[in-house]
Amino acid sequence: MAKKKSSNNDFIMTIEDDDQFSDNMEEDIEEQQEQPSKKSKKKQQQQPERDFDHQFTFAIDGGGTIGIAKPWDFTAARDMLKQRAVEHADIDDIISNKRKQVKKEKKMAKALEQAQADDDEQPDAVLDDEDDDVAADGFGGGAKDTVRKEEENEEEEDSDDDTESEDDGQDDMVRGGQESDDDVEETEEERQRKEAYFAPEAENETQEHQTFTTMNVSRPILKGLSNMGFIKPTDIQSRTIPIALLGKDICGGAATGSGKTAAFVIPILERLLYRPRQTASTRVLILCPTRELAAQVHSVASKLGTFTDITFCLCVGGLSVKKQEADLKLKPDVVVATPGRLIDHLRNSMGFGLDSCEILVMDEADRMLEDGFADELGEVIKACPSSRQTMLFSATMTDNVDQLIRMSLRNPVRLFIDKTNQAASRLVQEFVRVRANREGDRSSILLALCRKVFKHNTIIFFQSKAAAHQMKILFGLVGLNAGELHGNLTQEQRLASLEQFRDGQIDYLLATDLAARGLDIKGIDTVINYNMPTQFAQYLHRVGRTARAGRNGRSVTLVGEQDRKMLKMAIKSAEKSQVKNRLLRPETVQKYRAKIDSLSTQIKEVLQEEKEERALRMAEMELKKSENMLEHSQEIYSRPARTWFQTETEKKAAQQEKKPEQFKKKKDASNPNEVHGRYDGLSRKKRRRLQAMDEDEDMEKDARKQVLAAKRHKKSTKPRKIKA
Known part of the structure; x- marks a missing residue:
């Protein structure tokens, strides 16, 4: 019978009666454990001590400390974007090309002036052909230096603007807002209706x-x-x-x-x-x-x-x-x-x-x-x-x-939770006065603020889409990195503008009230109101894009003489936040006014080029649509027509109601029963076409009248029949 192995066996062996073991076996095992090898000692010294980290804590509240970098994105919306049939030029490309052209013309004009001045100083100077490459005061040789000097001068001007005082005049404390004493209090009847309609306050606790x-x-x-x-x-x-x-x-x-x-x-x-x-x-x-x-x-x-x-x-x-x-x-x-x-x-x-x-x-x-x-x-x-x-x-x-x-x-x-008509507690509200005879200085005031004070993470609100778009062109021509957000853009452009502003790729977002509600973009430092809204609730939503979630923020509003009522409401509603009056030096405003006036021609050229590009794109879209109609006519005509719950007239009336108050068509209060003319509200082309049709119709009526008159005359000249 083979002898049993007493070691290195995977199975637990049974101790038989005739097996003999030494009594000091446990002592031998302890001695073996107390004599580790030298190599293992070195390894233990080299390896860091793996002990329990006393700074480790369990997050029992389920919350993180950092979170994801982008709390929201438009991935789902981008997946549903319509495929563009026609690629079109971007407005940024048009502005960039125009800006390069303006810079080139300015540099060439500067170089010409410099060359003429040098010629006047040294009229008799004659250069040999061999010295062409070393002539620094000639037209070709001095152009590069002139261009370099021009760039340096522009950089110095920009740095001068940047290093000026950000406040540009002292910020005067207007006053801390208090609760309005003349607010309209609800009547006892309204209070009773609300108590009957809403759940009791005790159940809400x-x-x-x-x-x-x-x-x-x-x-x-x-x-x-x-x-x-x-x-x-x-x-x-x-x-x-x-x-x-x-x-x-x-x-x-x-x-x-x-x-x-x-x-x-x-x-x-x-x-x-x-x-x-x-x-x-x-x-x-x-x-x-x-x-x-x-x-x-x-x-x-x-x-x-x-x-x-x-x-x-x-x-x-x-x-x-x-x-x-x-x-x-x-x-x-x-x-x-x-x-x-x-x-x-x-x-x-x-x-x-x-x-x-x-x-x-x-x-x-x-x-x-x-x-x-x-x-x-x-x-x-x-x-x-x-x-x-x-x-x-x-x-x-x-x-x-x-x-x-x-x-x-x-x-x-x-x-x-909070008062209904109250801004965020950490919001500083600033107001810039625009005098009645200086309404044209709004754009120069805005440009001065953006060039000197608010250079990043700023959203600017406008009342109209046209104003936002025109300011986008102006910002591009002066070198400010801005995007726009309004209803005239395609959905792809709207999503791109928001994402670029969120990611810091653009410094300014020029928007209408489309962006005033709900949008949560982290890092917005400043909100500028180019015009004061007509409704105070809209003002609160605009300035609410900053100072969110306990952060600090600042709003700047350009206030005209007609905005005094809204200004008073804003001051009274600001209980905890500071309200300040920002002053701008007149010479600063005039400087930027002159700069804007010098770019008026370029702005018109960009708008015209964009208009031509849009017309070309529309023509290509119509062509593509016609091709699809010819190729897939059977499938298109077999689709059921899409229906709506309103007639066209009701739909137009509803669209009119959605517009802000200042854009709604209002009847003259002095003559409420006024009837509009046949050609009122039509474009020039439609009006002329309708007038031509009316003239043709009048000519046809006149011709018919002449024919009838001739028939009557002919009938009257005929001899009457003799009755028998």
Whole structure:
């Protein structure tokens, strides 16, 4: 029988009676363990000591400290962009070429003047052919030096502008704003109506939550919050999330930049985690007034729901209808949309409806409740079940019962964290006076501020699209890196401008009120109002693009004589923030006024070149459209016509209501029954065409009259018949 191996065996052996072991076996093992090899000692000395890190802590609140660099992006929107059939020249290319041309002409003129001056100083100087390469005072040789000097002079001028005092005059403290004494107080009847309509205040009181973990939020959502960099809930989030999880209707308001988007997205995601998964259906609808805001909300919601199986869909204008229809057929859980495109899909997309919608959210609800959106909003509400949960949010949210009744709210909860008409507490508001006889200096004042004081991360608001575009050209010609955002741009250009400004590729964003609501761009230091808005709520939304989430910010508003009322309201509403008056030296304004006047010709040339480029692009698009009609005529004509819930007249009236007050067509109060002429409001081409048609019609009538008159005359000259 083979002898058993007592060592290096994988199996546990049985000790038999005849096996003998030494009694000091344990001592031998201890001695072996106490004699490590020299090599192992050296290795232990070389390796760092792996002990428990006493600085390590568990993040029990589910929040991160840094978060992702870009809290939102337009990836989903870019995937739905329409394919451009015709490539077109960019306005930046046109401006760049024009600027190079202006610089070249200026340098050539300077070189000519220098050459003429040198010739006048040395009229008899004769140069040999052999000395051509060393002649520094000749035309060809001195041109480079002149150009170099010109560039140095320009750099010195710019540096002089930059090194001047940023304040350009002392900032005078106007006064700390106090609450308005003459504000219109609500009547007792209105107070009673609100008490009967809204839920009692006692039911709204909830526990104050310092972390997201105490709100019964699931782990996948906590992970998404940590990934986004959310650490501690804001006041609006702390109060909204528990009530929203109970399924109650909410009417919420908080200052700009307080985290209202996450306040309604988090409870939506939490409720959808427990949805029935047997059949797919659209259970949540989020409405936004602008395309960019809808794309931002969609991006934030998608990132918060990264670690869940919840699906999202973006439905806004300017993007491919076919791609949106394909996504809607898959019945996404959440649809983020603008009202117009949503109604288009409800009426014309097969298989999409809101019959199973459980939650309706309206971001910037006060804008959606205005008259311009009333008809569209009514159409959307008709398509939603009456048993839904409705949540309304805005920085300037109204508690007007008459407006809220249209939303069919059921005993809604009022959650107003801050005063309705109040700017952020860390916002410094500055005002620049524009005198009545100096309205033309607005552009020079703006250019002086941007060249000398506010050089980065600045958004500038204009009242009209034309003003924003013209200022974009001016900024480009003077070398300021700016982008524009307004309704005349394509959706691709609008998204590109926002992303470039967010990423710091451009220093200035020239925008209309399209960018005034909801957009959250980190790092905006300054907001400049080229014109004071006509509504105070709009002013609050504009200046709310800065000083967000507890950061500091500054707003500068150019105030004319007609803006005194709005200025008074702004000063009175600023309780905690400083209000200052910024002064500019008259010589500085005149200097930039002269610079703008010298570029007026170039601005007109750029506008003309852009107009020609647009006409060429439109002609190419019409040609491409005609080719498609010929090639795919059978498929195109077989499609059902897209329908709308309004007639053309009603649609135009609704579009007119959406416009700001200063752009609405108003009837003359002195003559309300005035009837407009046949040619009023027409373009020159249409008016002339209509006049020519009327003249032709008059000539035909005259010709018919002449024929009838001739017939009557001929008939009257005939002899009468003799009766028998």
